[in-house]
Amino acid sequence: MEIQIELNGKIEQAEVVTLYRANGWSSAEKPEQLLLALRHSHTLVTARTNGKLIGIGNAISDGHLVVYYPHMLVHPNSQGKGVGTKMMQAMLSVYSGFHQQMLTADEEAIEFYQAQGFERAGNTAPMWIYAGTEH
Numbered sequence: 001m002e003i004q005i006e007l008n009g010k011i012e013q014a015e016v017v018t019l020y021r022a023n024g025w026s027s028a029e030k031p032e033q034l035l036l037a038l039r040h041s042h043t044l045v046t047a048r049t050n051g052k053l054i055g056i057g058n059a060i061s062d063g064h065l066v067v068y069y070p071h072m073l074v075h076p077n078s079q080g081k082g083v084g085t086k087m088m089q090a091m092l093s094v095y096s097g098f099h100q101q102m103l104t105a106d107e108e109a110i111e112f113y114q115a116q117g118f119e120r121a122g123n124t125a126p127m128w129i130y131a132g133t134e135h
Contacts, residue, residue: 001078002043004048005086007094011038011046015053023073026132042067043094045087054078057087059095065097069103086117104128 013133020028047055057072074083
């Protein structure tokens, strides 16, 4: 499987919603807001095979010091094949040298992010106001 990674490429609503639904993410139920959020991210990364969207991730940043990675998902049929690693490497290359790189990981994703160099944030606790149901 040849994987094409692109930064800040074009995305279409239908393909994005399909990918988010395949992963059971509630943001798929707000397609207009989801697409606007992704398109207006500081950086957007996509993974495609034969032109089909199989992975997407985004970064929110001040552009100098801090970056937060809110979304990083790969279609279930393509997980475990290095897609997420390639996308995260592309993001890390953009933000190397930043003072703080943050994300919130679900339990099943912790090992993946640790392999990318992330570690638990000391005694900090994730906090949020969240309208979704999948976490």
